[in-house]
Amino acid sequence: MRISLQWLNDYIDIKDLTPEHLATELTQLGLEVEGIERIEPLKGEVVVGRILKAEQHPNADKLRVCQVSVGSGDPLKIVCGAPNARDGLRVVVARIGAVLPGDFKIKESKIRGESSFGMLCSEQELGLSESHDGIIELPESAPLGTAISQYYAMNDTVIEIGLTPNRSDCLGIIGVARDLAARLKRPLKVPAPVAKRSQESLHSASHVTVQLTTNGDSQRFCALYVRGVRAVPSPQWLQRRVQHAGMRPINLIVDATNYVMLESGQPIHAYDERDLQGKVIQVRRAKEGEELTTLDGQKRQLTATDIVIADASKAVGLAGVMGGENSEVKADTANIIIEVAHFNPVLVRKTAKRYGMHTEASHRFERGIDVQNIPWVARRVAEVIYQGAEELRGLGVDVPLPEIAGQAVDVHPQAFKPAIVALRLPRLKQITALSAINRDTVVGILESLGFQLTDHKDERLLFSVPSWRHDIEREIDLIEEVARVHGFDKIPFKLPKMEISHLPEHPLIDFLDQNKITLADCGLSEVITFPFMHAGDLENMGIKENHPLAAAVRLVNPLVETQGLLRTTMIPGLLASVLENRRHGRQGVKIFEAARTFHEPQKFNGTASAAWAHVQEQGVHIPAKARNDERPIERNRVAVILDQPYTEKSWNQPEQKVDFFHGKQILMQWTSAYGVQSLRFEPIQADDFPWLHPGAAAAIWTPKGKFFGYVGQLHPRTAKAYGLDFQHTPVVFEADLEVLLEEWQVKRSYASGSAKFPPVARDLALVVPESVTYDAFMKSFAGFKRRKYLREQHLFDVYQGTNIPAGKKSMAFSLVFQADDRTLTDKDVEKEVEALLTQLKEDLSADIR
Structure with a gap:
């Protein structure tokens, strides 16, 4: 808001104060001054003059040659074309050297053969109005030689104030003057009706x-x-x-x-x-x-x-x-x-x-x-x-x-009823540390701002709020009023005593950054999308009302209609990125995002499957206080999408379409970097993952039976809903970063110190029915009840052919045994291997090859 100091002076006497001092006082009041502008539209001598004689120009019908007095010195000869130029008229004279608005400089000139030593001005030429029909006619009372900027009080200083939205009372100059009067302890002059x-x-x-x-x-x-x-x-x-x-x-x-x-x-x-x-x-x-x-x-x-x-x-x-x-x-x-x-x-x-x-x-x-x-x-x-x-x-x-x-x-249908707010002096002193401030000072400050003391008892004061102060609702508001008028600079300051100690960050913070680097090393590019989605995304992905991911947090006032929900999955955001890349002619993008999903607590009324039970558990790196209320549940997740094609056609290789195994390969490469390899891949239930192709997707579980995520090709129905080729759909996977952190911490704990005793390796080649899967072996290993020294197991060979019976196959595993307190003997290892073979025989009909 622009405040003219000439105008402001009508309501509070500030003639003795500089604009800079006023700017400081206003800023101390919370009315931040953003700039000071000095307005001086006229430079040089522009004064009141009088036409002594106006004669017809000898060489022009519409011009007059005027002799003009400016109160001192010889009369000036000025050529003028105004029709109202006449003898005895008091006018505005711009002398040689003056500069008018628009950087118009007055110089000696010759007009139609007659010299002119100045200019008689119209209102337009002085910037007073758009009128240019004639020169300004001043009253006879105008003193000759008086500067026009003084006569019209044209010079001014304007202060630009940046108002906060709560101070609507200062959108008028009287409101600013009221605050300033209270601060400077000067009377406020409000015009009274005549x-x-x-x-x-x-x-x-x-x-x-x-x-x-x-x-x-x-x-x-x-x-x-x-x-x-x-x-x-x-x-x-x-x-x-x-x-x-x-x-x-x-x-x-x-x-x-x-x-x-x-x-x-x-x-x-x-x-x-x-x-x-x-x-x-x-x-x-x-x-x-x-x-x-x-x-x-x-x-x-x-x-x-x-x-x-x-x-x-x-x-x-x-x-x-x-x-x-x-x-x-x-x-x-x-x-x-x-x-x-x-x-x-x-x-x-x-x-x-x-x-x-x-x-x-x-x-x-x-x-x-x-x-x-x-x-x-x-x-x-x-x-x-x-x-x-x-x-x-x-x-x-x-x-x-x-x-x-x-x-x-x-x-006026309803009479105005002022709000009543109480102020406790001890509370004021406690918050502001103004221990010396007394009751009379507080009452004087608030009454100068228009508040009225309606009642008091001991050190508790009741004030009625003036009708122009919509921002005063509580005691702390009155305390702020007292503090800003009394002076924030008078509040004593003292550095707090504190112990400087290391505050460890949650390991998830560093782990998140490490994962971004690892995923980039896997050939993926990071994207950052808005954490929003809308009901159309749920519909496009086939997520029905009773699905756990349908329990989305709804925004009360979204910026746009398509951002009305907080996301429960990051796949819609990645699909939007793929579409944006395709619009710019970029095919086969491989992108990831590591961020949070949000879930409405206690909103889901259906029966959550084991795969999605975790969405009702608050994620890590949430303060303990936050876990006790009903704020949205947040989970840290990673989502990846591999667009078609996986590799483009070139002179030495054909185009390669992306499929399920490309997604699985990148996922395993990522998790292996954190020592997590023994993941279980199981067929998906269509109702749990309606956006995935049921024949080219898998749910992922940790060895301990915890849901980790999923990987698979997008369902043709979902691809079509987003305008993608439903015959060659992208591959996506989404995983819980917090589960990976937990697994990594377990692995890291084993390797936290140097091993005192060496490991012992054994290789087993087992003949099993052709229908037995790697996942079945992993389940059997996980359920090995007599495990004592077995640390790791890795599949290194699968064989079918010569010397293997029909309907059978050979699967070879490398086993690692290790003890923490001694070096294992062959007898210790053989005993545990025999127990393992017995269990594999019972679970999978496995025989030593």
């Missing part, structure tokens, strides 16, 4: 009726009738103040509404009385499809959630945002209705956002206005119009003095 300017015999109710048709859309509506106005250019001081605040002067009526809005923070609108049919103003909801052309010339098609101002037959304004073109102030407007009202901030914001109309009015309504100040604002607008007309008449402008109705129409 009774003589109102006519008690003129009643607004005779010219307009106000109807509030929807409860809650407007808490208060005030309409004030003013008769005999004229849409003429405003006095120079009014135009400059509006300009310095960043707005464009238009005419006296509109400028007055903008001036008072900038002064009070309350938006205002003026209607031409002729355009209000039925002498009625209604506040109602728009009719669906109703049309309104706003002041910016745009035709808007309204919805039923928009609040409109309407007369008896049509909408004449979009409440809280912008007025309608059909009732704006015109050049021939004579009588106006001044509207000052409150509108629902939520609905105003929605309307402004829907139409992309962030206006000065909507900015203020969205943040809240002072309901109690509405009648004063309406009266203030009328008086500024009256004051402007009075000054213009003094300058010889033909403009009538307006007649202001003595009574306004003020509809």
Whole structure:
């Protein structure tokens, strides 16, 4: 917000303070100053002069040669083309060397053979208005030689303040002055209505009726009738103040509404009385499809959630945002209705956002206005119009003095009830450490800000909150008010005593980074996607309502419709990345993401299979406090997708399609880097993994029977839903990173120290039925009840053929035995091998080859 210091001085005496000092004080108050701008539109000598003699130019019909006095020295010879240049006229003279707005430099010149030593200026040339029909005519009272920047008070300093959204009271200059007055302990001067300017015999109710048709859309509506106005250019001081605040002067009526809005923070609108049919103003909801052309010339098609101002037959304004073109102030407007009202901030914001109309009015309504100040604002607008007309008449402008109705129409369904907030002095001292602050100081600060002490008992004070402070709700808010006015710089500071000790991070943090490097070493590229999905993703993947992954956390206010849920699986995000790469002509991408999935606790009402039971268990690296409430469950996972083709066609090899085994190979390469190799791969249940091809996918389990993840080709149905080739689908796998961390920690614990005793290796070749799988062996090894020294087992050969009976096959394993307390003997190893062979015989009908 731009604050003119000339204007600010009307409400608090700050003439003795520099802009830099004021900037410091405002920033200390929490009104951060973002910049200081010094406005000096004129440079050099631009002064009041008087035309002594104006003669016809000898060589030009439309030019005059003027002799001009500037109060001292010889008269200046100036050639002028203005039609109103005449003898005796007091004018604005720009002498040689002066610089006008637009970097226009005044030099000695020769015009049609006559020398000219300056320029007589119009309002446009001084940047005062767009008028350029003639030179400025000053009153006889203007002293000769006076600098025009001083005469018009053109020089100013503007401070730019960055307001936080909660300080809506400082969207008006009076609000800033109030804070500054409290800080500097100086009186606040708020303009009081001038009774003589109102006519008690003129009643607004005779010219307009106000109807509030929807409860809650407007808490208060005030309409004030003013008769005999004229849409003429405003006095120079009014135009400059509006300009310095960043707005464009238009005419006296509109400028007055903008001036008072900038002064009070309350938006205002003026209607031409002729355009209000039925002498009625209604506040109602728009009719669906109703049309309104706003002041910016745009035709808007309204919805039923928009609040409109309407007369008896049509909408004449979009409440809280912008007025309608059909009732704006015109050049021939004579009588106006001044509207000052409150509108629902939520609905105003929605309307402004829907139409992309962030206006000065909507900015203020969205943040809240002072309901109690509405009648004063309406009266203030009328008086500024009256004051402007009075000054213009003094300058010889033909403009009538307006007649202001003595009574306004003020509809206020519910009386304002101020909030009451208690403040405990001991609590204030405890938080601020201002041990010396006393009760009188606290009361004085808060009362200077508009709070009223309603009751007190011992050191507990009760204050009523002023109507303009919507941000004060609790005791801590009052404490902040006292602290910022008293001075944050007066709060003593002391470094806390603390012990500096190493705070170990959870191992998952480093493990996550290590995994990203490992996966990159496997030939994959990392992607980072948004942690969102939408109901369409669940449908595309075939996840039904009773599936555990359907228990998604729903966002109350998503940024876009397609990001309404927190993801329960990362596959939709990776598929979106594949599609984006394909749109850019990149085929066969191999990408991964290591991130979190989110699951709604206690939301799933179905029967979770063993594969998905873990989604109701809170993940690691979550504070203990977080595990005791109902916040979403978070799991750290890794997801990979291999797009088609696996390798592209080249001169020395054909194109190779990606399949299940490519995914399994990368997965095993990744887990092997952490010593996890004995994973079990089992056929999937279609209901558990509906997005995977049932004949080319597997569920993955750890040797201890813990679900780790899955790997497989995308189901053709899912591929088609995402616009992919359903005949050659990508391969995906998704694994629980926390399970891998647990397995890795177990493996690392075995290798945490150097082995004192050597391992013993044995190779076994076993003949088993052809139907026996590697997974069956792993289950049997895991269930070996007499295991004592067996540490590892690895398959190194599978053979069918000569010397192997039909329907049989040979599977050879390398076994590693090791003891922690001694060197094993052959007898120790043979005893355990025999026990293992006995179990394999029982479980798998395995015989030594």
